[in-house]
Amino acid sequence: MKAQLKIRTCPTCGSGGIKKVKKDWKGEYQGKKYSVPSLSFYECPDCDERVYDRDAMRRIEEKSPALGKAYRKKAA
Numbered sequence: 001m002k003a004q005l006k007i008r009t010c011p012t013c014g015s016g017g018i019k020k021v022k023k024d025w026k027g028e029y030q031g032k033k034y035s036v037p038s039l040s041f042y043e044c045p046d047c048d049e050r051v052y053d054r055d056a057m058r059r060i061e062e063k064s065p066a067l068g069k070a071y072r073k074k075a076a
Contacts, residue, residue: 005053010044018044018051025060032065 010018025039036059042051052060061067 005042005051007042007051010047010049011051012049013044013047015044015046017046018042018049027060027064029065034063034065036060036063 007018007020009016019042020040021043022038022040025036025041027034027036039056039059041053041056043049
């Protein structure tokens, strides 16, 4: 059974408004843009803090130009 991350208070500003969202995530590494569609993570509307669980981080790392090659080598 997987443990689920449940956040009720923003770790940065202390707001109780932090919520779990699911949206396309966009990043950039050394001028290369990349995105992760339909990523679930927590986002604070007050300070824009984002908190990612293990699965979200794995998906981001798989798409990242910095780390994607390492993931593709593991799968081969």
